[in-house]
Amino acid sequence: MKLFIANQTCSQAVQIIANELGLTPELVHFDVFGQTTSNGEDFAAVNPLLYVPALILDTASNDVLSETIVVTSYLADQHPESGLTPTHGTLERAKLDQLLTFIATEIAQKHIPLMRKLLTEAGAEWTRNKIVNAYAQLDARLADGRTWLTGEQFTVADAYVFATWWNARSGAQIEHLPHLMAWKARIDARPSVQKALQEEAAVYAEHMEQLAQA
Ligand SMILES: N[C@@H](CCC(=O)N[C@@H](CS)C(=O)NCC(=O)O)C(=O)O
Numbered sequence: 001m002k003l004f005i006a007n008q009t010c011s012q013a014v015q016i017i018a019n020e021l022g023l024t025p026e027l028v029h030f031d032v033f034g035q036t037t038s039n040g041e042d043f044a045a046v047n048p049l050l051y052v053p054a055l056i057l058d059t060a061s062n063d064v065l066s067e068t069i070v071v072t073s074y075l076a077d078q079h080p081e082s083g084l085t086p087t088h089g090t091l092e093r094a095k096l097d098q099l100l101t102f103i104a105t106e107i108a109q110k111h112i113p114l115m116r117k118l119l120t121e122a123g124a125e126w127t128r129n130k131i132v133n134a135y136a137q138l139d140a141r142l143a144d145g146r147t148w149l150t151g152e153q154f155t156v157a158d159a160y161v162f163a164t165w166w167n168a169r170s171g172a173q174i175e176h177l178p179h180l181m182a183w184k185a186r187i188d189a190r191p192s193v194q195k196a197l198q199e200e201a202a203v204y205a206e207h208m209e210q211l212a213q214a
Contacts, residue, residue, distance in 0.1 A: 001025035002056040004046060006032050007204040010068045010108055011053035012196050013163035017072045017156055019192035021079050025055065027199060029207040038207035068108070068163070069100045072156040083153045096150060099157045106134035107164050114170035124171075131172040135180055142179035147186065154190070162187050 003018070003025040005011035009032075018025055029038040030052055037043050047054040047066050054066045055075075065071045076084035086092035110131050113119050119127060138161065141149055149157045165184070167174050174180060187193055 001058055002028060004028050004030050004037070004043060004052050004054040004056075005200060005203070006030050006052045007200065009052055010160070010163045012193075012200060013068050013156070013159040014053040014055065014071050014075070015196035015200065016159040016162065016190075016192050017075050017084060019195045020084060020154070020159075021075060021082055023075065027203045029203045031207060031211070034211065036207075036211065038203055038210065068160060069097075069104060069156075072159060073097075073100070076156050084155050096155060096157060099149065100160060102134070102137075103157065103160045103164065107131060107161070110134070111164065111166040111170045111172075114172075115166060128170065128172045131167070131170065132174055135167070135172070135174045135177055138183075139177035139180040142183050147183075149183070158183075158187060159193075162193060 001023065003011070003014055005015065005027055006029065015027070028041065030043050030050075031037075032050070032052075035043065035050065043050060043054075046056065046064055049066070051066060053068055053071050054064055055071050057063045057065065065074055073085050076082060077088070080087065086096055110127050114124055114127055114131075138149060146152065148154045149161065162184075
């Protein structure tokens, strides 16, 4: 498999899940600003929307999966024994999908115009409040002492929140949320997460070096 990632983006969620499963996709870095890839491939041919993550599967027709929720859930579903996703069709799964959709729409996508400084002052304040409220919902889940967002089992939802932890870049203040901050310390220490960050940094540095020498 080949996974297209970008530095400090939601593609970390797929790396984390791959690491949890012991999968080792080839990592290709996409520079979202210059729009080049670390292996010279044309990323537009992989995902015309130019969004990471995009995963090329080892199927006969090299199918491409995109959308963070879909890629992470697909990989986890191939390994049900991992517990990273509950079984399709169960209420537990519906609740996980509800949480993943919430993370995508209320956290991940709301950060992007803030990070790109595309909003008016009023728009930025409204959006930051929405993000803080969304994180407060996650904090409230964790208030009962659970280790991970859905209970004692680490899931794709934990990986997704980690991968979109952009509050410092967007100016959303969430340091007052104690349960969420404790969750962050736990996930920072997880080996699959540390490996993802190290491998992302390595492929990013290699790509930047190539560009500097070009
Ligand atoms: N709907 C996609 C969006 C993914 C997305 O926003 N990717 C960002 C990085 S987190 C990206 O590739 N941005 C490139 C750009 O905006 O040009 C998903 O949920 O995976």
